[in-house]
Amino acid sequence: MLLDDEVRLVEVRGGLGAVPGVRMAGVHAGIKPRKRDVALIAFDEAQSCAAVTTTNEIKAAPIVVSAAHLAVAGADMRALVCNSGCANACTGERGERDARATARQAATLLGARAEQVLVASTGVIGVTLPMDRVQRGIERAHAQLESGVKASHDAAEAIMTTDRVPKLAAYAYYVEGKKYVVGGIAKGSGMIAPNMATMLAFVATDFPMAHAPLQRALTAATDESFNMISVDGDMSTNDAIYAFAPASDAPAPGAFVRALRAVCLDLARAMVADGEGATKRLTVNVTSAASVTQARAVARAVINSNLVKTALYGEDPNWGRIIAAAGSVGAGMRPDAWSLAINGTPWVGRGAIELLSEAEAHRELEASEIVVGLDLGIGAEHATGWGCDLSKDYVRINASYRT
Amino acid sequence: MLLDDEVRLVEVRGGLGAVPGVRMAGVHAGIKPRKRDVALIAFDEAQSCAAVTTTNEIKAAPIVVSAAHLAVAGADMRALVCNSGCANACTGERGERDARATARQAATLLGARAEQVLVASTGVIGVTLPMDRVQRGIERAHAQLESGVKASHDAAEAIMTTDRVPKLAAYAYYVEGKKYVVGGIAKGSGMIAPNMATMLAFVATDFPMAHAPLQRALTAATDESFNMISVDGDMSTNDAIYAFAPASDAPAPGAFVRALRAVCLDLARAMVADGEGATKRLTVNVTSAASVTQARAVARAVINSNLVKTALYGEDPNWGRIIAAAGSVGAGMRPDAWSLAINGTPWVGRGAIELLSEAEAHRELEASEIVVGLDLGIGAEHATGWGCDLSKDYVRINASYRT
Numbered sequence: 109m110l111l112d113d114e115v116r117l118v119e120v121r122g123g124l125g126a127v128p129g130v131r132m133a134g135v136h137a138g139i140k141p142r143k144r145d146v147a148l149i150a151f152d153e154a155q156s157c158a159a160v161t162t163t164n165e166i167k168a169a170p171i172v173v174s175a176a177h178l179a180v181a182g183a184d185m186r187a188l189v190c191n192s193g194c195a196n197a198c199t200g201e202r203g204e205r206d207a208r209a210t211a212r213q214a215a216t217l218l219g220a221r222a223e224q225v226l227v228a229s230t231g232v233i234g235v236t237l238p239m240d241r242v243q244r245g246i247e248r249a250h251a252q253l254e255s256g257v258k259a260s261h262d263a264a265e266a267i268m269t270t271d272r273v274p275k276l277a278a279y280a281y282y283v284e285g286k287k288y289v290v291g292g293i294a295k296g297s298g299m300i301a302p303n304m305a306t307m308l309a310f311v312a313t314d315f316p317m318a319h320a321p322l323q324r325a326l327t328a329a330t331d332e333s334f335n336m337i338s339v340d341g342d343m344s345t346n347d348a349i350y351a352f353a354p355a356s357d358a359p360a361p362g363a364f365v366r367a368l369r370a371v372c373l374d375l376a377r378a379m380v381a382d383g384e385g386a387t388k389r390l391t392v393n394v395t396s397a398a399s400v401t402q403a404r405a406v407a408r409a410v411i412n413s414n415l416v417k418t419a420l421y422g423e424d425p426n427w428g429r430i431i432a433a434a435g436s437v438g439a440g441m442r443p444d445a446w447s448l449a450i451n452g453t454p455w456v457g458r459g460a461i462e463l464l465s466e467a468e469a470h471r472e473l474e475a476s477e478i479v480v481g482l483d484l485g486i487g488a489e490h491a492t493g494w495g496c497d498l499s500k501d502y503v504r505i506n507a508s509y510r511t
Numbered sequence: 512m513l514l515d516d517e518v519r520l521v522e523v524r525g526g527l528g529a530v531p532g533v534r535m536a537g538v539h540a541g542i543k544p545r546k547r548d549v550a551l552i553a554f555d556e557a558q559s560c561a562a563v564t565t566t567n568e569i570k571a572a573p574i575v576v577s578a579a580h581l582a583v584a585g586a587d588m589r590a591l592v593c594n595s596g597c598a599n600a601c602t603g604e605r606g607e608r609d610a611r612a613t614a615r616q617a618a619t620l621l622g623a624r625a626e627q628v629l630v631a632s633t634g635v636i637g638v639t640l641p642m643d644r645v646q647r648g649i650e651r652a653h654a655q656l657e658s659g660v661k662a663s664h665d666a667a668e669a670i671m672t673t674d675r676v677p678k679l680a681a682y683a684y685y686v687e688g689k690k691y692v693v694g695g696i697a698k699g700s701g702m703i704a705p706n707m708a709t710m711l712a713f714v715a716t717d718f719p720m721a722h723a724p725l726q727r728a729l730t731a732a733t734d735e736s737f738n739m740i741s742v743d744g745d746m747s748t749n750d751a752i753y754a755f756a757p758a759s760d761a762p763a764p765g766a767f768v769r770a771l772r773a774v775c776l777d778l779a780r781a782m783v784a785d786g787e788g789a790t791k792r793l794t795v796n797v798t799s800a801a802s803v804t805q806a807r808a809v810a811r812a813v814i815n816s817n818l819v820k821t822a823l824y825g826e827d828p829n830w831g832r833i834i835a836a837a838g839s840v841g842a843g844m845r846p847d848a849w850s851l852a853i854n855g856t857p858w859v860g861r862g863a864i865e866l867l868s869e870a871e872a873h874r875e876l877e878a879s880e881i882v883v884g885l886d887l888g889i890g891a892e893h894a895t896g897w898g899c900d901l902s903k904d905y906v907r908i909n910a911s912y913r914t
Contacts, residue, residue, distance in 0.1 A: 164835060164838045165838040165843070165846065166834050166835055166837070166838030166844060166846050167846070195831070197831060197835070198830075198863040200847070200862045200863045200864075201862075232829070232831065233829070233830075233831020233832065233834070233835060234829075234831040234834075234859070234863060234865070344835060344839075345834075345835050345838065421906065422910025424910065426635070426636070426637075427601075427637055428600060428635065428636020428637035431601055431637075432567060432569055432600070434569070435569030436566075436567050438566070440568070441569060443568065443569055444603070456637070459603040459604070460601040460602060460637060462637070500903040500906045500907065502821075502906070503821055503824065503902060503905070503906060504903065507821045507824045
């Protein structure tokens with residue numbers, strides 16, 4: 109049975125809505141014109157809650173308020189409210205008051221304490237929340253709370269900004285033969301805009317566990333997923349990933365750790381696929397590295413290079429830009445040891461020997477999903493990063509984000 | 512007289528060509544279609560030579576070969592050869608052989624040793640030099656060596672890649688009443704493409720001095736100029752700044768140090784003004800910082816943010832992006848202490864109070880030269896960074912760089 113538990117990981121529909129004991133709603137409160145903009149997520153039981161939040165020194169009010177709430181009720185969480193259309197960042201004391209009032213209102217409606225509610229916001233920085241609309245939205249969302257796929261979709265829509273599609277992922281896993289689910293929703297236009305107040309993910313499961321093992325599992329899953337589509341230290345003022353599980357003293361089973369990683373990877377890759385203006389997806393597999401740290405640093409350098417990204421957009425097999433980006437971060441590249449593959453085909457061999465003609469390499473780049481393999485020729489560790497191209501549409505979207 | 516020496520700094524025409532004892536040529540060798548692509552700079556006297564070169568772990572062959580030549584002939588340098596159209600980077604042993612052969616050929620023509628010649632290349636990475644053309648180019652350039660403004664312009668043109676204009680700067684300075692000149696040429700499409708193998712600057716003066724004080728002056732000037740239009744640790748495979756002065760045991764006079772800084776600042780700002788696809792220039796003055804290091808880190812974070820740059824392109828007064836970028840680098844921003852000015856007008860006060868309306872701030876952004884003042888409200892140090900906007904044309908240029 110144990111062996112079976114370890115290998116069975118089944119993708120299921122509905123994201124957060126696939127997790128028993130979670131009710132959700134996503135409504136239009138009028139913060140944005142026409143679209144859903146307030147999501148409410150409520151748990152039937154008190155939850156252990158883990159968090160990975162922005163390392164930006166300028167933290168949005170909901171990040172600050174949620175951290176305070178987690179400090180007192182991290183093993184006793186009941187709900188989360190998230191709005192889009194306004195980041196409530198750089199809004200001073202008023203912003204924190206508004207975030208606290210938001211939590212308080214949801215708590216009152218749910219019969220909980222304010223500290224048992226987390227808050228999250230995403231959208232434009234430097235604008236205060238229209239609290240009358242937020243309040244009406246929370247009332248409406250509370251009245252519509254439901255379990256299931258439809259409610260999960262509505263909530264995922266309500267946290268979108270420039271996202272074109274809602275992002276949901278869920279996996280069933282097995283512990284001692286019993287089925288559990290971990291599921292989540294997320295929003296984000298990908299690593300292409302790491303400091304845009306855009307990355308949010310809310311994940312839950314129905315296997316009861318304590319805060320500490322949940323936090324360890326979330327940190328590990330984030331390092332392999334959301335942190336591999338963005339630059340460390342370059343997170344936005346609002347970035348947050350919150351994970352919930354029914355409160356208990358139990359450890360986290362290995363099957364859950366794997367399922368959580370699968371959910372986070374799916375959500376992270378969905379962000380990249382939905383990258384602002386993106387026309388191509390890029391996967392960078394760094395192999396033969398001296399350490400995971402080195403492999404991750406090199407992978408991130410490549411997926412974050414504007415020059416790699418514009419060359420990808422132009423289908424220009426300018427592999428020198430990949431190598432220059434890899435060498436730029438002080439991770440310990442050996443100039444004579446690396447080799448490159450594209451879509452599984454050897455591209456540039458050790459000693460910078462081109463193995464594909466320019467025309468052949470160009471043909472590989474015509475695909476919409478590009479996989480670059482960068483073998484460092486140093487050790488035995490590896491890491492993967494996910495990115496997308498940088499198009500004229502990215503510039504158009506971000507030049508007129510607010511207008 | 513001393514006081515006079517200290518304050519007199521007079522901009523002069525001709526860049527490197529304004530410096531006595533320097534002969535130059537820039538010719539078309541056929542590495543690129545039609546345009547000049549080989550520059551030769553020769554000195555009448557043996558030169559002390561200082562260098563600041565790329566920190567990229569993948570160093571182009573000319574960087575490696577020039578470092579070896581500097582190690583043996585840093586107080587006895589005679590010439591520099593530079594080609595555009597090919598970076599001679601990621602070209603393995605053949606690349607180094609080609610770079611050495613280039614130096615050897617120029618040395619033979621000039622009656623010098625190979626070690627007395629530096630080499631530099633810029634252009635596409637991963638392509639080997641067409642040595643027959645390079646050799647013909649060096650012969651032609653040697654035959655055309657001349658002093659003066661015209662030759663300096665030709666040399667500045669020959670090192671261009673995507674640059675739209677040649678970049679020259681020179682200042683006269685005075686030591687004990689006697690006039691000297693420091694002048695230089697540079698190429699680069701600016702900080703917008705820090706890892707594009709694009710930044711080269713060659714600077715010379717006629718005041719004789721030793722290698723060590725020349726190196727100190729160059730390092731200090733670079734930190735305030737070229738390093739403030741680019742990210743530390745994100746230099747290209749080919750970036751190099753070389754400074755020359757007639758060899759002697761003398762120290763560097765203060766007037767030279769100031770004049771060198773002025774030349775480097777002018778060349779650096781010319782790169783930004785010529786940034787690929789740029790439609791606006793951005794100057795970021797960071798004040799009231801705890802340290803120069805902090806001020807520089809914050810200024811660099813702002814000028815390097817894609818989101819700040821796209822907002823600038825769209826004339827969108829999205830100041831939250833400036834603050835988010837400033838907070839992202841772990842430099843020690845205080846969330847409640849900063850304030851912003853635009854073009855000298857207070858924009859956002861302490862506590863994130865908007866002092867200009869959106870319409871007023873938008874009008875300020877309609878200018879082609881934007882000055883953002885970011886007061887950190889912490890200490891008494893300051894630094895300035897220079898950048899430009901990120902336009903659709905940047906993407907167009909870089910998507911099809913080689914085609």
